[in-house]
Amino acid sequence: MSIPQQSDTGSGPAPARVKLVGRALNVTVAHAPWLWPLLRRPMTSYFDGRATTWDERTGAPGADHLAPLALAVTKIDRRPERALDIGTGTGVAALFVAREFPRASVRGVDVSEEMIRQAKAKVGLDPEGRVDFRVADASALPYQDGDFDLVTLLNMPPFFAEIARVLRHGGHVIVAASSGDQTPFYTPDPVLERGFGRRGMVTVKAGRIGRGSYFVARKGE
């Protein structure tokens, strides 16, 4: 299977073929997550191969890339104590959350070892261990039920069941796409609403900023 060349599933415009393959992957993860084991290896090797140039090619650390996440965090009514960024790539969203919530401990996970290497290189001296990155698969997260009160996904397909499982009651999930519906890993709002709704979560807010989009839901108390 050929995984999309992106420009690069983040904030830049993506060619039609990339969007098509990215969307197909998203639909698979959202509706048939049991097929994910067939996709894991090509997906991982695709992102491993792009990790060292990811930030440069996608502008990941930049304001455009992060804008929908930055707006979405203003829609949650509680400051998180423990946050998890899934599909963290080079860690830009996790580091943004850590800056935004200076008292929160933040974890970032990705299936790609090379991406995690890049993310770890960005963590400076951190005696409190407030931010940490590790290799992990979003379909089987290495965390206990209810471990987090904020889960973020930036340009990443949603594994609904695992997100709902690791969220504490009253916790929030943010799904953001840097280029809105032009993002290859974009999940339409109705799919997010249904997927989270089936797991006892209610939609808080969905919106747009520039070319980006975000969706926020909360797990019932």
Ligand SMILES: C[S@@+](CC[C@H](N)C(=O)[O-])C[C@H]1O[C@@H](n2cnc3c(N)ncnc32)[C@H](O)[C@@H]1O
């Ligand atoms: C489009 S990139 C987005 C990276 C980062 N969030 C950003 O916006 O710059 C998608 C990331 O999700 C990771 N990924 C894809 N499927 C995953 C899974 N099942 N578990 C963990 N990470 C996954 C990929 O390795 C890749 O780093």
